[in-house]
Amino acid sequence: MPYQAxxxxxxxxxFLFLIDQSGSMExxxxxxxxxxxxxxxxxxxxxxxxxxxxxxxxxxxxxxxxFEIGVLGYGDDVRPALGSGLAGRLFVPVSEIADxxxxxxxxxxKVSDGAGGLVDQTVKFPVWFEPRxxxxxxxxxxxxxxxxxxxxxxxxHPESFPxxxxxxxxxxxxxxxxxxxxxxxxxxATTDGTALLFTIHLSHHRGKVExxxxxxxxxxxxxxxxxxxxxxxxxxxxREAQAEGFGVNDQSRGFVFNADxxxxxxxxxxxxxxxxxx
Amino acid sequence: xxxxxxxxxxxxxGSTDREYEDxxxxxxxxGTGRRLAVADGASESSFARLWANLLVDAYVSGDLVAGTLTxxxxxxxxxxxxxxxxxxxxxxxxxxxxxxxFAALAGLTLCRGGIWRSLAAGDCCVLHVxxxxxxxxxxMESTAAFxxxxxxxxxxxxxxxxxxxxxxxxxxxxQPGDSxxxxxxxLAAYVLRRAIDAxxxxxxxxxxxxxxxxxxxxxxxxxxxxxxxDDISLLRVxxx
Numbered sequence: 333m334p335y336q337a338x339x340x341x342x343x344x345x346x347f348l349f350l351i352d353q354s355g356s357m358e359x360x361x362x363x364x365x366x367x368x369x370x371x372x373x374x375x376x377x378x379x380x381x382x383x384x385x386x387x388x389x390x391x392x393x394x395x396x397x398x399f400e401i402g403v404l405g406y407g408d409d410v411r412p413a414l415g416s417g418l419a420g421r422l423f424v425p426v427s428e429i430a431d432x433x434x435x436x437x438x439x440x441x442k443v444s445d446g447a448g449g450l451v452d453q454t455v456k457f458p459v460w461f462e463p464r465x466x467x468x469x470x471x472x473x474x475x476x477x478x479x480x481x482x483x484x485x486x487x488x489h490p491e492s493f494p495x496x497x498x499x500x501x502x503x504x505x506x507x508x509x510x511x512x513x514x515x516x517x518x519x520x521a522t523t524d525g526t527a528l529l530f531t532i533h534l535s536h537h538r539g540k541v542e543x544x545x546x547x548x549x550x551x552x553x554x555x556x557x558x559x560x561x562x563x564x565x566x567x568x569x570x571r572e573a574q575a576e577g578f579g580v581n582d583q584s585r586g587f588v589f590n591a592d593x594x595x596x597x598x599x600x601x602x603x604x605x606x607x608x609x610x
Numbered sequence: 611x612x613x614x615x616x617x618x619x620x621x622x623x624g625s626t627d628r629e630y631e632d633x634x635x636x637x638x639x640x641g642t643g644r645r646l647a648v649a650d651g652a653s654e655s656s657f658a659r660l661w662a663n664l665l666v667d668a669y670v671s672g673d674l675v676a677g678t679l680t681x682x683x684x685x686x687x688x689x690x691x692x693x694x695x696x697x698x699x700x701x702x703x704x705x706x707x708x709x710x711x712f713a714a715l716a717g718l719t720l721c722r723g724g725i726w727r728s729l730a731a732g733d734c735c736v737l738h739v740x741x742x743x744x745x746x747x748x749x750m751e752s753t754a755a756f757x758x759x760x761x762x763x764x765x766x767x768x769x770x771x772x773x774x775x776x777x778x779x780x781x782x783x784x785q786p787g788d789s790x791x792x793x794x795x796x797l798a799a800y801v802l803r804r805a806i807d808a809x810x811x812x813x814x815x816x817x818x819x820x821x822x823x824x825x826x827x828x829x830x831x832x833x834x835x836x837x838x839x840d841d842i843s844l845l846r847v848x849x850x
Contacts, residue, residue: 338839340624383702390706391656393629430702456701609653610622610839 334525335566337493338610339398345493346400346423346485347385347604349378350474351461352501352534353407358465359502361534361593370502370534371463373593378403378461381600386430386458395427398609402481403460406474408467414460422481433458468506471499475513482520482527494525496603499561500596502534504554514561528563530586530603532596540590542599543573545583555589562587568607576602611722612850613644618824619843623832632794632843633662633713637670643721645670648734648843650794652712652762656703657694661711661765664690669717669729676729676779680770683763690765710766716749716792720784720849727781732762735798737791738782742811749778753807756799790847791816796840800831816846 339345357371368376382401389395402422405413412422416434424432439457442450482495497517520527539551543565547556562585565573573580576598588599621630631651637644647666651658664686668674674682694707714732721727728736730749733756738746750756761776784790791812793801804815818824824844831837 338624342624383705386702387706388654390702391629392659392703395702430700436701456705458701610624 335493335568335607337491337522337524338608339493339606340610341397343489343492344398344400344425345606346402346482346489346495348402348404348423348478348482348495348497350471350478350497350499350501351378351403351405351413352469352471352503353405353413353464354467354469354503354506355407355465356469356503357407357463369463369465371465374500374534374596375459375461375463377593377596377600379457379459380597381604382429382460383458384601385604386426389426390430395430397425397427398606399426400424400485401426401429404474404478404481405464406470407464410470410473410477413464415462418460423485429460433460434462435459469501469503470507471501471505472507472510472513475499475510475517479513479516479520482517486520486522486527489522491523493607494522494527495520496528496530498530498532498600498603500532500534509557511557511561518563525566526563528566528586529561530599531558531562531588532591532599533558533587533589534596535590538590540588540592540595542588542591542595543578543580543584544587544589545581545585550589558589559585559587566607569602569605572602572605611644611720613720614848614850615646616819616846617844618818618821618846620825620828620841622841623829623839625841630841631659631662632841633659633666634843634845635663635666635670636845643719645672645717645719646790646792646845646847647715647717648792648794648845649716650714650732650734650841650843652714655709655711656706657690657765658711658713660693661686661690661763662713662715664765665713665715665763666717669715674715674717674729676777677774679777680767680773683770684767687765687767708766710764710769712762712764712769714760714762714795718790718792718847720790720847724783724785725781726784726790727779729777729779731777732760733795733798735791735793735795735802736780737793737798737801737805737812738784739789739791739812740785740787742813744805744812746780746782747802747806748780750795750798750802753799753803756795784849786849788849789813790845790849792845792847794841794843796838797842797844800837803836816844
């Protein structure tokens with residue numbers, strides 16, 4: 333049975349985020365609080381997700397390296413997108429992520445006052461990833477570089493839970509059909525199964541589609557292509573999505589189309605839940 | 611009443627002894643009864659070993675009783691918070707500690723006069739065996755019960771809402787010659803599979819007598835994937 337491997341410090345798994353940094357990411361993400369651009373809002377989501385992953389791996393003695401995390405940005409070029417002390421590196425153990433933010437901001441968030449109301453509370457907000465929006469959408473090149481990097485990672489971790497790639501984009505590829513490059517990513521495998529490629533399409537349009545199990549109901553060729561590029565969800569993620577109220581089945585794919593920010597947060601939360609952490 | 615008590619434990623594979631997050635305690639004392647307890651600190655939380663130890667120590671001291679547990683946990687929660695707050699922690703460890711630690715607990719009190727009482731929260735188990743017959747498995751009565759995610763006791767009072775709904779109590783009668791087994795969930799799931807599903811005796815399912823044999827046996831079961839890779843704790847008690 334694939335996707336059963338324990339995720340441990342000896343056999344970590346990897347999350348690779350492919351982030352669209354094209355010029356259109358500067359546009360507002362309608363429906364988002366404060367009218368932030370997609371790039372700004374997505375950076376906040378990614379940084380918050382990293383914070384959650386670091387806290388999840390934190391134990392009495394420090395942070396356990398259950399995960400190695402990478403971010404590849406694609407816009408005016410394709411490059412590793414973590415900043416400052418991690419600049420230029422792709423897969424970084426989570427303990428190094430924890431100790432190497434670019435900076436730690438103080439941000440205000442609303443929390444319960446215990447009496448049914450909300451009060452402002454200042455929280456620490458580490459930043460590893462900065463927003464950027466420039467150039468086209470070289471998705472094919474990003475997937476090609478991802479495949480090369482993942483091939484090397486799998487060579488070092490042949491028995492690990494397979495890496496999960498999250499491709500987050502607001503538009504169509506500008507460097508050709510990315511389908512063959514996506515197929516090549518999904519063809520990579522550890523002894524526990526093939527690499528997983530999940531796709532998040534950002535939009536403010538109506539017609540959000542989450543975890544579809546077929547092409548029917550998808551509006552156009554673009555959506556259908558992204559669907560075909562995305563992996564079927566492994567059983568533990570099907571269960572996690574079901575627990576969140578999604579009507580998924582064993583053909584549902586890790587794909588959300590026309591996602592608002594809440595949908596992106598929920599998708600990444602579900603997609604990064606480990607099956608078997610030890 | 612005299613008890614012969616054996617204690618076995620080992621951390622999950624890939625972890626060190628220092629990273630073992632279960633806890634075991636029993637009181638050798640006299641008084642009205644003998645108390646024994648195991649707790650399983652949840653790996654998802656931090657400083658879970660400290661919390662598990664506070665729980666078993668409080669149980670065997672007679673400080674935890676079903677029905678008044680919310681009040682009785684308060685001093686333990688304060689002690690957990692004070693010990694964690696005294697440590698210099700980086701930002702992520704402070705954030706995690708704010709959530710609190712979680713643990714499953716199973717306690718057994720053998721009273722003079724032949725009565726036993728048990729208290730449990732989560733999936734630690736107490737098994738009562740007489741002449742190779744499994745009389746009681748508490749609180750988990752079947753292997754299927756381990757597929758759910760039971761509520762655990764938390765060091766954070768806000769996380770113990772509805773405590774009375776997930777803390778269970780049981781009682782029964784013991785006789786000289788009876789055996790009791792207190793164990794954490796991975797071992798309990800294995801033993802119940804052997805005892806209930808396959809019809810073996812509990813003693814046959816646990817065919818070791820010494821710690822070295824126990825550790826060898828655990829490794830073999832993990833290799834064959836019949837025992838989940840988790841911290842393992844067992845108290846084997848024979849009433850003489």
